[in-house]
Amino acid sequence: MRALPLLLLTSFLLPGLPAAAEVYRWTDANGVVHYGDKAPDAKAKPAQLPQLQVIPGTPAAAAPGKPAGASDPTAEPAPAAEKKPRLSIAAPQPEQVIRDTSRQLSVRVDLQSPLPEGAGLIYYLDGVAQNAQPTQERGQIIGNVDRGSHLVDVGVVDRNGKLLVRTPPVIVHVMPPASINAPNKGK
Incomplete structure (x- = not known):
C-alpha cells in the first residue's frame, strides 16, 4: 500500500523525463517498489510502462505581438453552432x-x-x-x-x-x- 503514493508521484514525474530516457524499477529491502531514471544497482530492471497518452492542449490565446482575441486570417472560420428547432x-x-x-x-x-x-x-x-x-x-x-x-x-x-x-x-x-x-x- 505504501508503494501506491510513490507510484503516483513517479507517474507525475515521468512526463518530465526526456523521451529517450530509460525508466528503471526496483524493490528495496523493505519491499517498497521504486521507479527512476538511474538504476541504483544491477538488480534494477527496465520498467514496462504503458503507452504514453498525449492529450492536445488548447491553442494559445494570442500569438506574441497580437492582442488577445485577434483572429488568424489563415484559419478556417468555426462553424456556427446550429441550434435545433423547437x-x-x-x-x-x-x-x-x-x-x-x-x-x-x-x-x-x-x-x-x-x-x-x-x-x-x-x-x-x-x-x-x-x-x-x-x-x-x-x-x-x-x-x-x-x-x-x-x-x-x-x-x-x-x-x-x-x-x-x-x-x-x-x-x-x-x-x-x-x-x-x-x-x-x-x-
Whole structure:
C-alpha cells in the first residue's frame, strides 16, 4: 500500500523525463517498489510502462505581438453552432379519442423557433413517414388511418435529409363514431 503514493508521484514525474530516457524499477529491502531514471544497482530492471497518452492542449490565446482575441486570417472560420428547432404537436392532444368515419387524422405543429434554412417537416404515424418530401406546412392530414391506437410525431430534417429533432410521440385513439341509434341497455 505504501508503494501506491510513490507510484503516483513517479507517474507525475515521468512526463518530465526526456523521451529517450530509460525508466528503471526496483524493490528495496523493505519491499517498497521504486521507479527512476538511474538504476541504483544491477538488480534494477527496465520498467514496462504503458503507452504514453498525449492529450492536445488548447491553442494559445494570442500569438506574441497580437492582442488577445485577434483572429488568424489563415484559419478556417468555426462553424456556427446550429441550434435545433423547437416544436411540439398542437393537435391531436395526447390520449385524444377521435371518432370519425373518414379515416383521416389531422396533425398540427406548433413551432417555438424558426426552421433552419432549407429544413422541412416530416409527419410520422406509428414511426412511418407519411410525407415523401419535407414540407414547410404546419399542418398535415394523414389518410387511411385504421381504428385503434396510434403514435403521431413530427421531425425536422435539414436540406440533406438529416433528422435534426423529433417531437415526443403523442398517442391517439381512432374509434368508430358513437351510434345515435344505439340501444339503451338501461331500460
